[in-house]
Amino acid sequence: MNLTDENGFAALMERYQFSAEVGGLIGLLIGDACGVSFEFCPADQIPPRDQIDMVPPVGFPRSHPSVPVGTWSDDSAQALCLLASLVDCGEFSLPDFAERLLQWMEWGYMAVDGAVFDVGNQTREALDRLREGVPPDESGGETVLDNGNGSLMRVLPLALWHSGTDEALVHDAHLQSVPTHRHPRSMVACAYYCLVARAYLAKVSEPWWWADHRLERIYSDWRDQPLRDSFLFELDVLRRFPVTNKPRGTGYVLDTIWSARRALEEASFEDVVRTAIMFGNDTDTTSAVSAGLAGIRFGLEGIPARWLRQLRGVELIKPLVDRFSNQRN
Numbered sequence: 001m002n003l004t005d006e007n008g009f010a011a012l013m014e015r016y017q018f019s020a021e022v023g024g025l026i027g028l029l030i031g032d033a034c035g036v037s038f039e040f041c042p043a044d045q046i047p048p049r050d051q052i053d054m055v056p057p058v059g060f061p062r063s064h065p066s067v068p069v070g071t072w073s074d075d076s077a078q079a080l081c082l083l084a085s086l087v088d089c090g091e092f093s094l095p096d097f098a099e100r101l102l103q104w105m106e107w108g109y110m111a112v113d114g115a116v117f118d119v120g121n122q123t124r125e126a127l128d129r130l131r132e133g134v135p136p137d138e139s140g141g142e143t144v145l146d147n148g149n150g151s152l153m154r155v156l157p158l159a160l161w162h163s164g165t166d167e168a169l170v171h172d173a174h175l176q177s178v179p180t181h182r183h184p185r186s187m188v189a190c191a192y193y194c195l196v197a198r199a200y201l202a203k204v205s206e207p208w209w210w211a212d213h214r215l216e217r218i219y220s221d222w223r224d225q226p227l228r229d230s231f232l233f234e235l236d237v238l239r240r241f242p243v244t245n246k247p248r249g250t251g252y253v254l255d256t257i258w259s260a261r262r263a264l265e266e267a268s269f270e271d272v273v274r275t276a277i278m279f280g281n282d283t284d285t286t287s288a289v290s291a292g293l294a295g296i297r298f299g300l301e302g303i304p305a306r307w308l309r310q311l312r313g314v315e316l317i318k319p320l321v322d323r324f325s326n327q328r329n
């Protein structure tokens with residue numbers, strides 16, 4: 001790949017071009033950064049497919065106009081909080097992860113330029129409770145209306161980092177959701193997405209089908225009966241979403257899952273991102289959730305070089321990616 005080193009990416013590319021895990025992480029960041037300019041835009045006002053890019057067409061009223069093009073938002077900052085916590089602790093630690101989420105919201109930890117500009121309502125309320133001393137396993141919203149995509153959008157690094165059993169991955173995926181989203185629907189969506197990511201990493205031929213069946217098996221064997229019933233019920237709700245809904249790219253966690261699944265039908269990284277953004281609405285998150293999987297599937301080589309050149313914040317990623325990769329080897 002012909003990549004000038006304008007933002008420090010060339011060295012990273014050279015080192016990790018064959019790593020599906022690094023492809024997934026960078027894919028997530030790129031998807032997020034591409035989607036930021038179109039956030040909140042209804043589908044019918046999104047530019048034509050060939051004009052959707054990191055730099056929107058001239059005259060398009062960008063969301064967050066004061067944020068430089070190529071900047072990732074809350075999705076990626078929180079995902080990097082998760083990855084840093086995993087790398088530093090050597091396991092998923094709920095208190096450590098929750099503390100890093102607070103550091104992000106208050107001080108801009110893992111945010112480009114240290115600037116926080118995009119905080120979801122449910123996440124803000126939960127992190128406010130956390131700051132006031134509510135423990136992280138009780139701070140997340142727990143009603144059925146608290147199922148925004150705020151814990152799904154950041155969970156990918158768990159699947160990239162995890163080397164444990166599918167059961168252990170599902171358990172940790174649930175736990176990483178609870179500081180901000182502790183309704184079982186959000187927990188199940190995070191677990192499902194992590195298994196899909198694991199299937200893409202393993203190059204399983206039908207990753208979504210595999211994850212669905214694997215998750216049903218794991219929940220059927222869950223020891224605690226009320227939890228077993230609840231997780232199986234929510235898995236069924238997730239499955240039935242397309243019976244009455246089309247993917248619309250909204251902030252509802254199940255819509256995000258199904259919008260991403262539709263976007264992944266495309267045959268290139270670029271088209272996955274563009275399809276995700278064409279749904280409109282919560283474009284940065286739909287695109288981040290889709291592009292993380294696309295980054296695994298197509299690798300760093302599949303990400304357009306211009307997007308790699310335009311991504312900001314490489315100085316935050318590089319030391320973390322080096323430490324993550326060293327631990328895996």
Ligand SMILES: [Mg+2]
Nearest residue numbers: 073074075284
């Ligand atoms: Mg965002």
